[in-house]
Structures are given as C-alpha cells and as structure tokens.
Amino acid sequence: MPHLAPPAPTTPATGDDAEPKPPPQLRRILRLFTPYRGRLALVGLLVGASSLVAVASPFLLREIIDVALPERRTGLLTALALGMVAATLVSSVFGVLQTLISTTVGQRVMHDLRTGVYGKLQQMPLAFFTRTRTGEVQSRIAGDIGGMQATVTSTATSLVSNLTAVTATLVAMVALDWRLTLVSVALLPFFVWIARRVGRERKRITARRQGQMAGMAAMVTESLSVSGILLGRTMGRAETLTERFSAESEKLVALEVRASMAGRWRMATIGMIMGAIPPLLYWSAGALAQLGGNPPSIGTLVAFVGLQQGLLRPATSLLSTGVDIQASLALFQRVFEYLDLPVDITERPKPVTLERPRGEVAFEHVTFRYDPAARPTLDDVDLTVPAGSSLAVVGATGAGKSTLGYLVPRLYDVTGGRVTLDGVDVRDLSFASLASTVGVVSQETYLLHASIAENLRFAKPDATQGELEEAARAAQIHDHIAALPDGYATVVGERGYRFSGGEKQRLALARTILRDPPVLVLDEATSALDTRTEHAVQRAIDALAAGRTVITIAHRLSTVRDADQIVLLDGGRVLERGTHEQLLALDGRYAALVARETTPGGTAPGGTAPGEAASGGAAARRDGPSVELTP
Structure with a gap:
C-alpha cells in the first residue's frame, strides 16, 4: 500500500502569542x-x-x-x-x-x-x-x-x-x-x-513538543521498519533520512529546552x-x-x-x-x-447471531462512498452469491473490487442499500458472529513478530498442535515448517519477513483454515507471487475453498476461469456478469481483457503487464516483497 499523507494535526498549532484556548473540562x-x-x-x-x-x-x-x-x-x-x-x-x-x-x-x-x-x-x-x-x-x-x-x-x-x-x-x-x-x-x-x-x-510549548514527538515517532516507525530500511538502502537515501531525523530532533531539543526554562x-x-x-x-x-x-x-x-x-x-x-x-x-x-473520535461501525444493542451460517451473500442495490462529496466507489451493485458457490470480481484498478469484498466483513459500511448474510443485514449481526462467519485473505499478508504457532493460534487460541499441523498441511506449508530447525516455534520476524511471499500467504491461509469460516473473501491473494509459487498457493486456496462461499477479488483472469459467477466492475457498477464461457461468448469488455492478458505485451485488468504480474521475483524471495513505502 502506498504511503498516505498524514491527516491535519488534531491539536491546533499555537504560537507563543496565540490566545490560549480553554482547557479541557x-x-x-x-x-x-x-x-x-x-x-x-x-x-x-x-x-x-x-x-x-x-x-x-x-x-x-x-x-x-x-x-x-x-x-x-x-x-x-x-x-x-x-x-x-x-x-x-x-x-x-x-x-x-x-x-x-x-x-x-x-x-x-x-x-x-x-x-x-x-x-x-x-x-x-x-x-x-x-x-x-x-x-x-x-x-x-x-x-x-x-x-x-x-x-x-x-x-x-x-x-x-x-x-x-x-x-x-x-x-x-x-x-x-x-x-x-x-x-x-x-x-x-x-x-x-x-x-x-x-x-x-x-501549556503552549507542551502541545507543540508532543506534536513534534509524534512526528518523530511516525518517522521512526516508517523508516526503521523492514520495508523502510529496504527502501532507504536501495534508493541510497539512508544518509538523507538520517539528516531529516537529525533536523527534527534538533527542533525537539529546542522545544524541550524552552519547556524546561519557561x-x-x-x-x-x-x-x-x-x-x-x-x-x-x-x-x-x-x-x-x-x-x-x-x-x-x-x-x-x-x-x-x-x-x-x-x-x-x-x-x-x-x-x-x-x-x-x-x-x-x-x-x-x-x-x-x-x-472522543466518533465510531462509525457499531454493534446493534441486540445483535443477531448466526447459529449455523450457510454462507449466502447478497449485495442489494449497494452504494458506497469514501467521501460524501466524491463520486460513489460502488453504485447500485445488486448481486447474490448462493451458499457454497464462488464469485469472482474483476475489473480495472479503482473499479471498486476490494471495496466490494471489504463490505462483507464490515470493514466499511454501505452508504446505500445493504449487504446480507443468509438474509440478515451484516449491520444487524454481532461482531463475533460476523468474524466467525467471514474470513479474509488479502494480498498484503500480515504476520505478528512471534512464532509460527502463535501466529496460527491468533485465529484459534485453543488450537492443539495436531490442529495446527492439519491446517498447515491443507495450506501446503507443513513440510516446509517441519524442515525448519525450530519447526512451529520458529519466529517469523517483523511482518513475517523471514519468509517468502508465497510462504507467508500459505501461513495466512493456514490461519484462516483454523477459523473454518463458511464465507471466504480472497482479495488478490496471489497477485504478487511468481507463477510457480502462485500454483502452490492456489492449490492451498482450492483446498480452503471447498464447500465454502468464496468471493475472489481477481488480479489475473487465469485464476477465476472456474468461478460459478464472474462479475466485471467498471466505475463501481456491474458491467458484465456470467460464467467464463458466457462472458467470452458475449465478446464484451471481459473478453477483451482476457485477450489482452493472453497476448504477449498485453496488460492485465489491474493495469499490470502480464510479465510483471507473473515475475513477482522480489515478492517471492526470502528477503520479502517489494516495498511501496515512500520516504
């Protein structure tokens, strides 16, 4: 994910001559x-x-x-x-x-x-x-x-x-x-x-000092993470980053002296x-x-x-x-x-619990905006995914694919229409019921700086060693773990950087298998992998998907050919829908994308050339995936 600019400071900047505002109650x-x-x-x-x-x-x-x-x-x-x-x-x-x-x-x-x-x-x-x-x-x-x-x-x-x-x-x-x-x-x-x-x-100086300390903390978090170190060294910016940190530290020194001597x-x-x-x-x-x-x-x-x-x-x-x-x-x-921050996504006073969820997902005239003043990211999307079936969502970058997937586990709430699970609006479900029903595997796998076993048990704290191994086998990663000197006690390192992109994805899949959710959202889970690794991960995904309702956010069309239903989004609206064969016969936008992807030098629907999408070398090496953090 590219680095996003920080929000405007929540604490008003006040100069020495500014009129002090009334203190908190x-x-x-x-x-x-x-x-x-x-x-x-x-x-x-x-x-x-x-x-x-x-x-x-x-x-x-x-x-x-x-x-x-x-x-x-x-x-x-x-x-x-x-x-x-x-x-x-x-x-x-x-x-x-x-x-x-x-x-x-x-x-x-x-x-x-x-x-x-x-x-x-x-x-x-x-x-x-x-x-x-x-x-x-x-x-x-x-x-x-x-x-x-x-x-x-x-x-x-x-x-x-x-x-x-x-x-x-x-x-x-x-x-x-x-x-x-x-x-x-x-x-x-x-x-x-x-x-x-x-x-x-x-008081005025303290407010400025804390703001300066927050800025330095953000700089340390970004530049001294594994991704930040990789970026700084490969771009030759290590000295520049040190100089920037030194300059910010000098400002803090001045504020600390002023605070002490005021x-x-x-x-x-x-x-x-x-x-x-x-x-x-x-x-x-x-x-x-x-x-x-x-x-x-x-x-x-x-x-x-x-x-x-x-x-x-x-x-x-x-x-x-x-x-x-x-x-x-x-x-x-x-x-x-x-x-005092407002909480946008809340649980109902008396939420619904799904005792035996079947896994039917429906998007009923769904509209969603990130910004009320901007055009909708999703506009009147109406879809039904029967329990146990698979839906693939394709389209160009910015079409709203990931947003559609994130509405199911309520990472965002719709601004119009509704999303339902087994006929119940997800906003009416308890958080616990929703979390146990919907599992998400994203492209950006996040592993804790802990052992493999601890990372897997994050999904199911009471899981036995046998259950861990069974989930790892299903995710095609057990043999690799068993070959490690410390086995399941191996510490994965910050964000899992001791493992390759494919290995991290399979660990994430094993973690999801332990939760055993009836609904699975796959958000471009293999797009950053090389072809060989992708095939291994895809086998793990196929094992995980068996008998579940699966919504796949697709980057490469080759991964969605067997989906029960394929939807092509364009500008937040459903432009085409059907099976792979039906959409090819329609000879519309989907067929054009397939032709472009299979043509040498063509471009995949996400805006990435097939060669680039397939290479994934940096993502698959043990050193970790490519870095998108900006200095």
Missing part, C-alpha cells in the same frame, strides 16, 4: 479518579493528619524557648523535645503511606486511559488507519499518556498535600501573630499571577522574595517594639519564622504544581481527542 479529568474515591479519601485523611502534625512542631518550639528553658523545667523540656521527634516520625510514616496509595491510584488511572484509548482505536473503521500514521497513534498511547504520568500519580496528591499544608500553616501563623501573618502573605496574589502566566506558556526566572524570583521575608519579619517585630506596640515574644518570633520557612516549600511547590497541571492539560486534550 476539569470535571472530566476528575472523573478519571472516581472509581478510586475511597482510596483518595484515605489519602486525604493521611494528608490532613500529616499537615496537622507538622505544624505542631513550631508551637512546641515556642514553649521550649518561652517556658521550658527560662524556667529550667527539665521534665517539660524533655516532653516537648520528644513531642517534636514524634511529630517528625509520624509525619514521615504518613508521607510514605500517602505516596504508596496515591501512586497506586495514579497508575490505575494511567492503565484505564491506555486501555480506553487502545480499545477505542480497535473500534475505529479501516478508513481511520489509512489516514493516520502509525507513529502518531503510538505517540498518543505511549508519549501523551506517559507524559501525564506525573500529573495522575503525584501531582494530584502533591496539590492536595501542599494545599493542606499551606492552609494549616496559615492558620497556625494567624494563631501565633496575625500582624506578622499579614506581612508574610502580602505578596501571595502577585506570586499566583506569575504562576498562571508561566503555566499558560508551558518561567524559570520568574519562579526563581518568587523563591528569592519568599527567602527575603524572614529578615522582613525580624524588622517588623523590631518596628513594633520601637513604636510602643505589643511585640511578639522571642519564642513566638522564632516559631513564626519557622512556620514561614515551612510555608516556603509547600507554597512554592503549590505554585509549581499549578504550572505543571496547566501544561499537562495539553496532553489530556490530545488523549481526549482520541477518546
């Missing part, structure tokens, strides 16, 4: 934590208890300085000192428990998000994946959700913890001396304003100002004494400064947490965009 983010509200309540209790214990120490310190030491009360001094040690110990234990619970909850939320996005993508129609680069999809699942890890595992807890600590500390400061409290908090509104500006800036000086200013407040407090206490007021005691002043210094850490952390949350909203927005 915070309620939706909070709903992610709803299943774990019991554990979160426990975290809240631990946070509150830890904060209360922490602010007790300054009061104990005041009593030590103002009472125990001046009055030389050793017993009181000992009790107060032990109280301060106990407060530190209890606060530390609570902190460890809080971290354990909050991290567990955060990881569960991450799991829910990853599973939710993956499950949603499994429901998307085939058209979505023809428009979207694989690297972009991987980036959403791994990069964006991974980037949210700090937010969902620690940021939320840090926010609650620091907010509680700040609140408890402010209450304690007011209890000690309300006048010094006013001096300490006078600049807090200014700090909050700075933090909000920094947060908005980091607002650093402003946040550092906040730290410096808050660090200068203790001298201001000492000066204020002295000014109160000079003005004849009621200055705080030495113990109160020392305790207050201790509280104020204790306020510095959670307050600064709280401001930084707010910045991180604003930045992470860009990641949440990208993930929510995937979760």
